Amino acid sequence: MNKTEPDLSFWAHWMHRALQLAYLADGSTSPNPLVGAVALDVAGKLVGEGFHARAGFPHAEVEALDQAGVKAKGGTLVVTLEPCCHQGRTAPCTEKILRSGVSRVVVAMQDPDPRVSGLGISRLREAGVEVLTGLLEKEAAFQNRAYIFRVRTxxxxxxxxxxxxxxxxxxxxxxxxxxxxxxxxxxxxxxxxxxxxxxxxxxxxxxxxxxxxxxxxxxxxxxxxxxxxxxxxxxxxxxxxxxxxxxxxxxxxxxxxxxxxxxxxxxxxxxxxxxxxxxxxxxxxxxxxxxxxxxxxxxxxxxxxxxxxxxxxxxxxxxxxxxxxxxxxxxxxxxxxxxxxxxxxxxxxxxxxxxxxxxxxxxxxxxxx
Ligand SMILES: NC(=O)c1ccc[n+]([C@@H]2O[C@H](COP(=O)([O-])OP(=O)(O)OC[C@H]3O[C@@H](n4cnc5c(N)ncnc54)[C@H](OP(=O)(O)O)[C@@H]3O)[C@@H](O)[C@H]2O)c1
Ligand SMILES: [Zn+2]
Incomplete structure (x- = not known):
């Protein structure tokens, strides 16, 4: 796979899967958003899946990367919402992603939470991870419309x-x-x-x-x-x-x-x-x-x-x-x-x-x- 020219339909397939995973916790995550993630190895093979089940439970990225273990190294994490970079009830996902050694993160949309909002993506880019954003953004925003609305209003x-x-x-x-x-x-x-x-x-x-x-x-x-x-x-x-x-x-x-x-x-x-x-x-x-x-x-x-x-x-x-x-x-x-x-x-x-x-x-x- 060419790193600089990713095949969008390939990522879209996995983003659809991540959105499906996120929906499994529909109604259980408040005040947190719904988030789903899949980890692919360097060859693009599925090695981990996860979703955020409820507030205080591990974030989707952590679930997917824990399942992938060392197979995540050099691979890609596909996630429906920008990874968090602040210490909440759980540790920042950006640091977990960096430790996992993935070389690319595909994100559907930025997190409107002012504690994250763009900072998670910058943290990953500054550490040398390629970040693709905006894939299936409309679908992801619709899925999280309640969370986005509550954060904004x-x-x-x-x-x-x-x-x-x-x-x-x-x-x-x-x-x-x-x-x-x-x-x-x-x-x-x-x-x-x-x-x-x-x-x-x-x-x-x-x-x-x-x-x-x-x-x-x-x-x-x-x-x-x-x-x-x-x-x-x-x-x-x-x-x-x-x-x-x-x-x-x-x-x-x-x-x-x-x-x-x-x-x-x-x-x-x-x-x-x-x-x-x-x-x-x-x-x-x-x-x-x-x-x-x-x-x-x-x-x-x-x-x-x-x-x-x-x-x-x-x-x-x-x-x-x-x-x-x-x-x-x-x-x-x-x-x-x-x-x-x-x-x-x-x-x-x-x-x-x-x-x-x-x-x-x-x-x-x-x-x-
Ligand atoms: N078909 C359906 O889908 C459906 C669904 C729900 C209800 N209904 C029917 O609706 C009927 C009841 O109608 P309703 O209009 O009386 O019910 P409602 O809208 O559920 O209740 C109205 C009451 O809510 C209180 N209230 C508090 N804040 C209010 C505010 N800002 N604005 C308006 N009311 C406020 C007032 O109670 P106080 O008396 O305490 O002042 C008011 O009398 C029932 O027959 C029920 O079967 C039908
Ligand atoms: Zn997180």
Whole structure:
């Protein structure tokens, strides 16, 4: 292989593998990024693979290089994110790479963390290692969109999910809403929860549906369940207060009737907020190491979260059903638009069939808040 003119399709093949490896820990690494790595020997043969499993565990580069051992010498390390060069909970990967004797590192993207951001790549280059950057950068950035967003903005990436009928209803005029989507769609939601650090609902959803909000054991630990309330007017026997299966946080605003707190069963954590502005909750969740949160609330809180720029992605199930009814519930309360040129345009829309339903996934424009 020619060192100065690498075959990009060869590296791309291995970068795809590294991205696949990184995905194995989707939802488990927060506040850290997803990272995958493969080590190739001097002849380009696979000699090691690794991924970052969770914060405090070895980084992907270390896993791959440990597996490769002396076979890494003179070879190439392909990694989805710039290797770290600072002492965190684990030692800097750049020094491990230098000790391994690899002569080339192929990196998909720079780490936005200011403690690394370009410094890892310079450290390797200064020590004489050839570094190729930007290979499958778009794919790598998409994979780590939650981490990148949290590092840049200080708050977690938000996904808003709802299920509706073909005529855009989320419930009957009577309020009945179980179930709009089918069992396959609901299992998909359990998997989605497993990739999130927290699942947020408003009191309206707790009062109406008494949800459990777990991944049904897919992720261990389960994501943090968050109840956001202005009033603390909540049922005292809700499933969410039983923290044997998953932790729960009750986040309440300044207008809440705080005397009610004593009536809840012990277990959930209580968090007093200065306001129930969704942004304030997200700032608090970022401090709890959340990279990605799932909004599973009703129309009132969903609209408020969108207005405050707290939703970056939508996951919408549409069921092949007609519910009808002018007063029936719709996914979003008023967003306050008065002209069509003000409304939100989504992008990157994809659709697939899950059981009897369609799943639409898309991104929302980044609102300035
Ligand atoms: N089809 C679906 O996918 C789906 C998903 C979820 C829910 N739902 C349905 O939605 C209905 C409930 O609707 P909802 O709108 O009342 O539920 P919600 O949005 O989950 O809860 C609204 C409540 O959240 C609290 N809240 C705290 N901060 C807020 C803020 N910044 N903005 C707005 N609200 C805030 C308020 O509670 P306080 O009362 O404490 O002031 C408010 O009354 C239920 O019938 C449920 O079945 C459907
Ligand atoms: Zn590292």
């Amino acid at each position: 200080g708050r977690p990436w938000g996904i808003l999910k709802w299920a509706m009928s073909l005529d855009g209803r989320t419930g009957l005029p009577s309020g009945e809403s179980k179930w709009i989507s089918g069992s396959r769609a609901r299992s998909w939601v359990h998997k989605l929860r497993a990739t999130c650090d927290a699942v947020i609902v408003g009191s309206g959803t707790i009062r109406a549906d008494n949800p459990l909000l777990t991944s049904r054991g897919i992720s261990e630990p389960e994501p943090l369940r968050v109840a956001l309330t202005r009033s603390l007017n909540l049922p005292f026997d809700a499933q969410l207060w039983d923290v044997k299966v998953a932790k729960t946080l009750i986040a309440y605003g300044p207008d809440a009737l705080k005397d009610l707190l004593a009536k809840f069963p012990p277990g959930p954590e209580h968090l007093a907020l200065d306001s129930t502005d969704p942004l304030e909750l997200l700032n608090a969740l970022a401090k709890k190491n959340c990279n990605r949160v799932l909004w599973e609330c009703g129309p009132a809180l969903a609209a408020s979260a969108i207005e405050m720029g707290c939703v970056q992605e939508l996951a919408i199930f549409m069921a092949p059903k007609l519910l009808g009814g002018v007063p029936a519930m719709t996914p979003l309360a008023n967003l306050g638009y008065t002209a069509m040129n003000q409304v939100l345009f989504v992008s990157d829309c994809s659709v697939k069939t899950i059981g009897q339903d369609w799943l639409f996934k898309m991104l929302l424009p980044q609102l300035e808040v």
